[in-house]
Amino acid sequence: MFKNKVVMITGASKGLGRALAVKFAEEGAKVAICARNLGPLMEVEKELKTLGAEVVALEADVSDARDVDRFVSVTEEAWGSVDVLFNNASVFGPGPRLLVDYPEEEFLEVLRINTLNPFLVTKRVLPGMISRGSGSIINLTSEAGKTGFAEWGAYGISKFAVEGLTQTWADELSESGIRVNMVDPGEMDTDMHDKAVPSCDYPLAAPIDHLHVFLYLASDESLSENGKRFEAQEYEWDGRGEHE
Structure with a gap:
């Protein structure tokens, strides 16, 4: 289903980003990954190549327009335009903290990174997608993105x-x-969740166990979906048009 599709994933050195990279490599996609931490990213690249995938892996800060242009340009030079983009990269900030105690500089930095990177990467891949008249862009949100906690x-x-x-x-x-x-x-059981809920005392889902909706949105089965919000852990899809 994804053979020769170009799938780009930001923040792919760990957690959900890594799980997505591995899954799409297994599905035959060409996978472009980036992260700010080069060492862990190279480990993911090695893992994907052992699965037989073609991989572009670059150290990049996707809240920096120059890094974004370099990452997308290298990917396009290798394979042409991007078919699927996962804007996964984000930071939590200084940890659980009341707004009244939140340092202004850190507040601005979290907003800058988490809002600018999906804007910049989307903007950069769009010319190629528009020229083909197709493409799927998936942004990662949170329950905290619709309810203030x-x-x-x-x-x-x-x-x-x-x-x-x-x-x-x-x-x-x-x-x-x-x-x-x-x-x-x-x-999910990720480093970010550890930072957000350091005293968590209940079981958490593994990222690899809840990828159905991501596969669906990357596939041609989702051509009619636009502007919608999905919850990964409440979604099942068998790859043959059946979902709930």
Whole structure:
């Protein structure tokens, strides 16, 4: 289903980003990955290549327009335009903290990184997608992006912005053949969740176990989906048009 499709994933050195990279490599996609931490990223690249995947892996800060242009340019030079983009990269910030105690500089930095990177990467891949009249863009959101939670601070507020960004892109691209959707992965066993909920005392889902909706949105089965919000842990899809 994904053989020779070009799938780009930001923040792919660990957690959900890594799980997505491995899954799409297994499905035969050409996988372009980036992260700010080169060492872990190279480990993911090695893992994908052992699966037989073609891989582009670059150290990049996708809240920096120059890094974004370099990452997308190298991918396009290798394989042409991007078919599927997962805007997965984000930061939580200083940890659970009431807004009244939130340092201004850190508040602004979380907002800058988490809202600018899906804007910049989407903007950079769009010319190629528009020229083909097709493409799927999936932004990662959070339950904290539709409900304000105490102590989630700038992260939650940034995800409210990502949801608005997703809806705006979707409306602007509604006649282009490109679809823009968002996924709330739910609580998962990741480093980010450890930072957000350091005293967590309940079981968490593994990212690899809840990838159905991501496969669906990357596939041609989702051509009619645009501007929608999905919850990964409540979604099942068998790859043959059956989902719930």
